[in-house]
Amino acid sequence: MVSRHLKVASYNIHKGVGLDRRRNPERVLEVLREIDADVIALQEADRRFGTRESVLPTHLLDEHSDWKPVEFGMRALSMGWHGNVILVRKSARVVERAPIHLPSLEPRGAVMADIETHAGMLRVVGMHLDLSGLWRRRQAAAIMAHVETATLRHPTVLMGDLNEWTAAAGCLRDFCRDYRMAATGPSFHARRPVGRLDRIMVSPELTVAECGVHASAAARKTSDHLPIWATLAPA
Numbered sequence: 001m002v003s004r005h006l007k008v009a010s011y012n013i014h015k016g017v018g019l020d021r022r023r024n025p026e027r028v029l030e031v032l033r034e035i036d037a038d039v040i041a042l043q044e045a046d047r048r049f050g051t052r053e054s055v056l057p058t059h060l061l062d063e064h065s066d067w068k069p070v071e072f073g074m075r076a077l078s079m080g081w082h083g084n085v086i087l088v089r090k091s092a093r094v095v096e097r098a099p100i101h102l103p104s105l106e107p108r109g110a111v112m113a114d115i116e117t118h119a120g121m122l123r124v125v126g127m128h129l130d131l132s133g134l135w136r137r138r139q140a141a142a143i144m145a146h147v148e149t150a151t152l153r154h155p156t157v158l159m160g161d162l163n164e165w166t167a168a169a170g171c172l173r174d175f176c177r178d179y180r181m182a183a184t185g186p187s188f189h190a191r192r193p194v195g196r197l198d199r200i201m202v203s204p205e206l207t208v209a210e211c212g213v214h215a216s217a218a219a220r221k222t223s224d225h226l227p228i229w230a231t232l233a234p235a
Contacts, residue, residue, distance in 0.1 A: 041126030082109035
């Protein structure tokens with residue numbers, strides 16, 4: 001159970017390629033340091049082709065950050081699964097971890113980890129859902145079923161790029177039957193944000209104390225999405 005405030009964030013880093021079309025992992029790390037969240041879900045964190053190598057070199061995190069990736073061991077050079085990565089404080093303990101295989105036409109997946117943080121135990125799901133509304137709903141159902149059938153229950157936060165434009169429809173309506181949505185605001189496109197494609201959702205054991213979109217000068221040029229964040233507290 002989360003007993004104190006805990007900051008989480010979600011960020012589609014667009015494979016490290018900024019609005020200037022340059023791939024710059026150091027710039028991504030600069031934005032993450034600005035946000036300074038305890039748990040971070042990244043999307044599009046792998047290169048698209050070849051070995052699907054991670055955009056963020058491990059040595060950058062080791063030497064220049066307070067985070068470590070949750071290791072899923074799915075691909076040798078990738079941190080996560082289908083571009084989904086969970087970063088946690090180096091002081092946190094990863095108790096359980098698992099990739100979530102999603103029904104899809106194109107390669108999609110999600111990741112789940114149980115993290116022992118300074119504020120208590122937290123279950124984290126990171127996701128990047130399909131462009132198709134039908135497949136998004138199927139993927140949302142698969143994610144919620146995976147969480148529901150876990151042996152142990154923990155306060156849970158779901159984060160990621162849901163690719164859903166309408167709050168009252170589709171996968172967002174499905175998620176909201178069991179989870180509460182953080183009112184973070186529009187995060188896409190970074191140049192002129194109008195779409196709330198990136199979302200943070202929490203289980204009933206948690207409440208959102210504060211939340212928002214991180215729109216610093218660095219964030220506005222590092223990806224086509226702006227990062228979102230929320231400070232969580234016990235309900």
